[in-house]
Amino acid sequence: MSYEPDWNVLTATCPSRTSLARIANKWTAMIVIVLGRGPTRFRDLKGAVEGISGKVLTETLRDLERDGLVNRSVYAEVPPRVEYELSDLGRTLHAPLSALGQWAEAHITEVLDAREQYDQLR
Amino acid sequence: MSYEPDWNVLTATCPSRTSLARIANKWTAMIVIVLGRGPTRFRDLKGAVEGISGKVLTETLRDLERDGLVNRSVYAEVPPRVEYELSDLGRTLHAPLSALGQWAEAHITEVLDAREQYDQLR
DNA sequence: CCGAATCCGTGACGATACTG
DNA sequence: CAGTATCGTCACGGATTCGG
Numbered sequence: 713m714s715y716e717p718d719w720n721v722l723t724a725t726c727p728s729r730t731s732l733a734r735i736a737n738k739w740t741a742m743i744v745i746v747l748g749r750g751p752t753r754f755r756d757l758k759g760a761v762e763g764i765s766g767k768v769l770t771e772t773l774r775d776l777e778r779d780g781l782v783n784r785s786v787y788a789e790v791p792p793r794v795e796y797e798l799s800d801l802g803r804t805l806h807a808p809l810s811a812l813g814q815w816a817e818a819h820i821t822e823v824l825d826a827r828e829q830y831d832q833l834r
Numbered sequence: 835m836s837y838e839p840d841w842n843v844l845t846a847t848c849p850s851r852t853s854l855a856r857i858a859n860k861w862t863a864m865i866v867i868v869l870g871r872g873p874t875r876f877r878d879l880k881g882a883v884e885g886i887s888g889k890v891l892t893e894t895l896r897d898l899e900r901d902g903l904v905n906r907s908v909y910a911e912v913p914p915r916v917e918y919e920l921s922d923l924g925r926t927l928h929a930p931l932s933a934l935g936q937w938a939e940a941h942i943t944e945v946l947d948a949r950e951q952y953d954q955l956r
Numbered sequence: 957c958c959g960a961a962t963c964c965g966t967g968a969c970g971a972t973a974c975t976g
Numbered sequence: 977c978a979g980t981a982t983c984g985t986c987a988c989g990g991a992t993t994c995g996g
Contacts, residue, residue: 719939722864724885729860731945732938736860736931738851742844754978763846765970770979780948791977792976801944808933809858815930816854817841822923823853826902861989876959887990892960913957914996 734779739764739772741809744798747782748806751797781805856901861886861894863931866920869904870928873919903927 719728734740739761746752746760758769773796776782781802787793798806841850856862861883868874868882880891895918898904903924909915920928 719942721935721938722868722882722884727946728938728942731942732863732935733860735938736858736863736934738855738858741854741858746844760844762844763970766979767971767981768969771968778949778952779945780952781945786978789977792979794978801941801948804941805937808930808937811930811933812858813843813854815927816843816850816857819923819926820841820850820853823901823903824849826923827900830900830902880959888960889962889991890989893988912996914959916959 731779734775735781735805735809737772739768740776741812743769743772743776744781744802744805744809745813747796747798747802748810751785751795753793753795757796776802853901856897857903857927857931859894861890862898863934865891865894865898866903866924866927866931867935869918869920869924870932873907873917875915875917879918898924 720726721729721732723729742761742764743757746757752760754769754773757773758764758766761769773782773784777784777796781799783797783799783802785795785797787795842848843851843854845851864883864886865879868879874882876891876895879895880886880888883891895904895906899906899918903921905919905921907917907919909917
């Protein structure tokens with residue numbers, strides 16, 4: 713008497729895969745990592761995630777908002793201010809995605825060595 | 835007296851970002867999840883990761899091998915057999931990526947609800 | 957028959973210009 | 977400041993074919 717449907721990301725048609733596709737993404741990871749520090753306005757987010765274009769930042773934030781991971785707040789000021797913050801659901805994602813970022817930073821030397829060795833053989 | 839360079843995935847030119855881009859990827863996540871079960875041949879991998887094309891599987895595996903995350907073994911048999919398995923380094927990635935997959939499966943209902951609510955407003 | 961290369965379309969991504 | 981609109985480029989991804 714399982715009350716949970718057997719979601720499985722390995723199944724092509726399982727909805728959970730669409731969620732995995734959204735969160736297993738480099739831009740998502742970097743944005744969530746930055747938002748983990750606290751509410752951030754668009755401009756600061758763009759500065760923190762170096763190299764991201766305004767278009768991709770807008771699109772990614774909108775997708776994250778749609779999935780309920782990010783809350784968007786507009787303050788009617790001049791100049792306008794828009795802040796993004798992790799939702800309760802989004803906060804549960806901060807640790808796993810931070811772990812990915814930390815993995816990349818911690819093991820990059822081994823990865824670079826492996827690449828060099830691989831490239832030398834072919 | 836830090837002996838570690840300050841790798842930072844948020845920095846545009848930091849090499850660690852290239853590693854993050856490789857691991858923060860839906861196909862990589864699914865492949866590593868399956869390889870966590872043990873050495874797997876190409877055909878079985880293709881069957882386990884439903885919907886992946888042969889080309890993308892080949893390319894992703896090659897990139898993972900290049901980064902030292904996956905070991906590739908060719909057995910000169912008929913029919914030919916090629917097995918892939920996680921390297922020691924790759925095994926350290928299994929937990930973080932499995933966590934992502936489990937997150938997607940555990941929270942998909944909340945995500946689907948959020949999407950429905952979001953789409954209703956616009 | 958299994959694994960990988962080839963061909964080609966689509967979508968992601970960045971740059972720029974423009975609006976509220 | 978925070979987007980939107982448009983365009984051009986290119987890598988991702990799928991279907992197909994090739995090779996062993």
